[in-house]
Amino acid sequence: MPAPTPSPPITIANLTPPLLESISNLLAGAFADDPLARCNRLLEDGSPNETVVEKETWMKMWRENITTKLQAGAEVVEVADWTALTLWFPPGVKKSTFDRTTSPAPLLEYFDSFEAIKEKYLHGRKYWYLNLIARDPQKREKGVITALFQPYLERAKAEGIPVWLEATSEHSRDVYLRYGFKQVEEVCIGKGEVSADGNIVKGGKGVMVYGMIIEP
Secondary structure, three states, rough: OOOOOOOOOOOOOOOOOHHHHHHHHHHHOOOOOOOOHHHHHHHHHHOOOOOOOOOOHHHHHHHHHHHHHHHOOEEEEOOOOEEEEEEOOOOOOHHHHOHHHHOHHHHHHHHHHHHHHHHHHHHHOOOOOEEEEEEOOOOOOOOOOHHHHHHHHHHHHOOOOOOOEEEHHHHHHHHHHHOOOOEEEEEEEEOEEEEOOOOOOOOOEEEEEEEEEEOO
């Protein structure tokens, strides 16, 4: 079977409502159980731990999130009829800002921690930033992650530019290690306030996030 071919980049210039729906739908399914996304969603909504976050709630969040990131200069690539996607910030493109006065504490902790960590390891250099990767949990097509990663990793190597990402689970961290990423830091987000599965719990262990890099 031939390797899957990724789509051309989706940017703010060619984003359409159907494309935005497809992106948001895939992210809503892929991140429904992500502990970092869950704790921020519960805190923003003021919802109790027993809350089952509805898909449309996730969809609304992702529509806003993706639109803002593409407006800032990010690009999305999908593969195999929306089996998986990645969102990249090209070198020199700043990650979109957000309202710090209304953002939950774990989001601020995550942002501030990794801004400092990136400065520590990147020393002001330009870099490719793999901000999001999502895979449809119901699909089993092989080779989709390689299809999404390989063109960008090869491009970064040719440009002599590092690639950075943050993994929000041990499983995703281990996947990235197989593609040549090196774990350089780990941060426990929400320790004492958030459980490992993303619920709001006094004395909780927090959510582990892993900073990873490929040097050219």
